[in-house]
Amino acid sequence: MDIRTIDWKNNKIRIIDQTKLPLKLLYINIDHLEDLWQAIKIMQVRGAPALGAAAGLGMYLGIKDYICSDWGKFSRKLNSVAKYLASSRPTARNLFWGIERILAVASAHKNQPITKIKQAILADAKLIMQEDAFSCRKIGAYGARLFKNNNKVLTICNAGILATIDYGTALGVVYTAVSQGKKVEVFCCETRPLLQGARLTTWELNKQGIDVTLIADNTAAKLMQENQVDMVITGADRIAANGDTANKIGSFNLAVLAKYHNIPFYVAAPKSTFDLAIRDKSGIKIELRKDQEVSSILFKKEIAPKNAKVLNPAFDVIPHQLISGIITDQGVIQMPYLQNIRKILGKNKCG
Numbered sequence: 001m002d003i004r005t006i007d008w009k010n011n012k013i014r015i016i017d018q019t020k021l022p023l024k025l026l027y028i029n030i031d032h033l034e035d036l037w038q039a040i041k042i043m044q045v046r047g048a049p050a051l052g053a054a055a056g057l058g059m060y061l062g063i064k065d066y067i068c069s070d071w072g073k074f075s076r077k078l079n080s081v082a083k084y085l086a087s088s089r090p091t092a093r094n095l096f097w098g099i100e101r102i103l104a105v106a107s108a109h110k111n112q113p114i115t116k117i118k119q120a121i122l123a124d125a126k127l128i129m130q131e132d133a134f135s136c137r138k139i140g141a142y143g144a145r146l147f148k149n150n151n152k153v154l155t156i157c158n159a160g161i162l163a164t165i166d167y168g169t170a171l172g173v174v175y176t177a178v179s180q181g182k183k184v185e186v187f188c189c190e191t192r193p194l195l196q197g198a199r200l201t202t203w204e205l206n207k208q209g210i211d212v213t214l215i216a217d218n219t220a221a222k223l224m225q226e227n228q229v230d231m232v233i234t235g236a237d238r239i240a241a242n243g244d245t246a247n248k249i250g251s252f253n254l255a256v257l258a259k260y261h262n263i264p265f266y267v268a269a270p271k272s273t274f275d276l277a278i279r280d281k282s283g284i285k286i287e288l289r290k291d292q293e294v295s296s297i298l299f300k301k302e303i304a305p306k307n308a309k310v311l312n313p314a315f316d317v318i319p320h321q322l323i324s325g326i327i328t329d330q331g332v333i334q335m336p337y338l339q340n341i342r343k344i345l346g347k348n349k350c351g
């Protein structure tokens with residue numbers, strides 16, 4: 001793909017500023033940890049796998065100029081960077097997975113000079129990006145087998161290039177199916193309040209030449225009722241051991257609608273999104289975001305009275321019973337999830 005969401009360039013983190021899309025494709029360079037924290041918070045970089053990569057690079061950014069010669073001091077500094085980065089957004093498992101992975105790498109090198117530990121951290125942060133690119137293509141290959149020619153697919157938010165390094169999970173499946181010569185039509189929910197569907201998914205699918213139609217979120221039921229949707233595919237922010245899946249707010253609505261209309265509902269995610277330490281949805285922390293995201297249109301136009309009470313959870317949880325399959329880089333996992341997730345992913349390191 002010709003777009004790279006996050007990268008390490010000239011000793012800085014380079015990201016696409018996603019708050020500027022679709023009006024401007026603007027790259028920004030980040031060389032302070034506080035700026036990365038802010039970029040994650042305001043979602044200049046977003047999407048679970050991209051946050052995993054940001055975590056890896058952010059850990060390096062936080063210690064690269066720290067001067068000390070003993071492991072104890074270095075480790076305390078690294079842990080404080082980890083804690084700080086982890087406080088940026090709570091729901092996507094990949095962010096924490098990336099942080100924990102770098103802590104483990106540092107610890108495995110603790111008997112080496114600090115410069116070597118720093119080198120190992122940067123190398124692993126780069127490896128996280130390489131692995132993501134590879135794993136998205138594997139997700140694409142497994143998922144594309146579910147497609148027939150002329151399938152119409154509904155998606156929400158953005159689980160594409162812009163949510164990963166360069167390919168996408170749910171949209172990666174679409175890219176692969178299309179590359180195999182299948183005709184695919186995508187319906188994309190606008191995804192209130194921050195409009196990742198309208199701004200990002202529509203933009204990237206257009207750019208890749210995929211047939212995409214933008215719909216208001218509340219149009220999904222009508223489309224399904226009219227047999228216009230063959231399958232729903234979403235990404236995931238955190239998947240519990242029993243398959244309960246946190247994803248962008250509105251995903252649960254789509255899953256209920258899909259069940260009612262007998263339409264398959266798939267989730268696509270790499271193994272870094274699974275949290276096997278959490279048994280079910282009760283352990284998933286849902287991020288609450290600013291009122292103004294809901295009471296305005298992208299902070300530009302107020303659409304509610306000034307004193308309106310607002311509730312703005314950024315994610316909801318799709319109960320596993322509503323999920324037809326989870327498309328991973330190790331294959332498509334089906335029910336019973338508690339057993340099959342462990343069987344397919346348990347033997348690999350996945351949180």
Ligand code: MRU
Pocket residue numbers: 043046047048049092156157158159160163164168169170196234235236237247248249314
């Ligand atoms: O709040 P966002 O835009 O970070 O939410 C993103 C999603 O919900 C995506 O579907 C999820 O992270 C998977 S991205 C491959």
